[in-house]
Amino acid sequence: MKKQTKIAAVLSAAAFMMMVSGLPVYAASYGWVTEGDAKVYYDEDGYLTTDAWRKRGEDWFYLGEDGQIVKSAKIDEYYVDDEGKMVTNAWVELKNEEDPDSPETPDTFWYYFEKDGKSAVSKWVKFDSKWYYFDESGHMATGKTEIDGATYYLGTEKDGFMRTGWIRLEENSHAPGASESWYYFNSDGKMVTTQYDKKIDGSYYTFIDGKMQTGWVLMPSKSDVTDSNAASPKITDYQYYGTAGDGKRAEGFRSIEGISGIHAADEVYTFYFKAGKPYVSDKKGNSLFTINAKKYAFSDLGIMQTGRQIANVANDEIANFYFGEDGIVKTGKQAIYNEETGETENWFFHTDGDKKGQGYHGLRDGILYVYGKRQDATADQRYAPAVLNGVTYLVGTAGNVQKASASSTSSEKPELGRGYKDIKDANGKIWTVDTTGIVQ
Structure with missing residues (x-):
């Protein structure tokens, strides 16, 4: 015991001399030694080991510049816990010492130390079926992150795993009034950048x-x-x-x-x-389109038409149509208010066939229509001429064509013989018509 005590005394003096003069400390034996409350390690030559890793049992420890075990610290790419053990296969959250005052950096960083104790650096790590990425500093990446030419979304500072599918993100979370946009990340986590008509669900x-x-x-x-x-x-x-x-x-x-x-x-x-x-008219003006077996008109600006409109039809011709508020073409008799004249007009539109919806042009049931509009005499006129295809007819207030009977004769033009008739309008003017209503 005396010998050991003496040696211990010498060692203590040597340790003291090292602290004072910087001389190396050595011992007669090597390995782990307890000095007071601390564990230190001496090499084969009896020198105190500093700034190096040493293994004890199944665990690795790092000995600092004073030879004592470093605890709760990151040492290069490794980390030791509160007992000084090098951690493996473990997550560690450390305070941000790099730029703590920047609004763009977090207060802490997460690291992952793999089975060899080294922190994951510039690589993907799968943990609990989720993928995480660690940058060149070993920090767990978060938010929109560019990796090898592709952009990924890696969650928030609280989780950090790779997301897929739809993500709504602010353009710049640190800018006042930042707007939000939707992004889509494929099953491999890569963000869709510029792509037209991508099919999703x-x-x-x-x-x-x-x-x-x-x-x-x-x-x-x-x-x-x-x-x-x-x-x-x-x-x-x-x-x-x-x-x-x-x-x-x-x-x-x-x-x-x-x-x-x-x-x-x-x-x-x-x-x-x-x-x-x-749907857009390929000609100037409006063109017809069939949607769910119903006809609509759209302009050369793509606008759906309502009310009375002119539209292009076959053979480079045009025709009048009338569309409801829902845009569907109307057929048959229609009373249409004319905003310009302030009067309601009577129209007729084809009810079937290739011309369905077009304004009727001609005589129908004794009534004269010109491109769909019924030709009426005003109440003040009582009777008035109306022209159809260059031929003048005489019509009444309801558009009905005025005709002579086969036996009637004209007093104004007796030389015409039978089949003519004189009709006086409200202004006293006399019109002579034949059996078809044509004015003579």
Whole structure:
């Protein structure tokens, strides 16, 4: 015991000398030694081990510059716990010592130390069936993160695992009034960047720079149009993609605002979409379209028409039509209010066949129609002439053609013989008509 005590005394003196003079401390034996409340390690030459790893049992410990076990600290790419043991297969949250005052950096960072004790760096790690990414500093990445040329969304500072599917994100969370946009991340976590008509769960969406597009979207063939290199884009260059919370490629009827520079500002119009594209007349003016076995008219700006309208028909001709508030063409007799004259007019539109919906042009049931409009004499006239295909007829206040009987004769023009008749209008003018109502 004396010998051991002496040695211990010498060692203590040596340790003291090292602290004072910087000389190395050595011992007659090596390995782990308890000095007071601390564990230290001496090498084979009897020198105190510092700034190095040493194993005790199944665990590794790091000995600091004073030779004592370092605890609760990150040592290069490793971490030791509150007992000084190097952690493995473990998550560790450490205070941010790099730039703690920056609003863009968190107060703490999460690390993951793998089975060899090294922190995961610049790599993906799968944990509990979820994927995490650790950057070049070993920090668990969060938020929108670019990795190897692709963008991923890695959750918040509280979780950090890779997300898939739809994610709604702020453009810049640190900017006042930051707006939000929807993004989509594929099953491999990669964000859809710029893609037109991507099919997701049976619907189609368009993304530009990752953002889901809404409203009117100028399609790729025209997306680089400028005043200097091409004519202004037309409505046929656009597709429509729903509202801010939707984004689905439009199908069917939509009552929405038009396109800036093409339609009047702040006006709501009704359009019909098929695969996102509006029905548009390919000729100047309106053209007819059949939707669910019913006829509608859309203009060369894609606007659904209501009321009385002129539309293009076969053989480069035009015809009058009348459409209800729902846009469906009307047929048969229709009383239509004329806003310009303040009067209600009577019309007739074909009820079937290729001309269904077109204004009737000709005589029908003894009544004369010109392109659908019934030709009436006013109450003040009582009788009035009406021209059909260059032929003048005499009509009454209900549009009925005035005809002579086969035996009647004209007093004004007796030389015509039988089959003519004189009719006096309210102004005293006498009209002579034949058996078909044609004015002589």
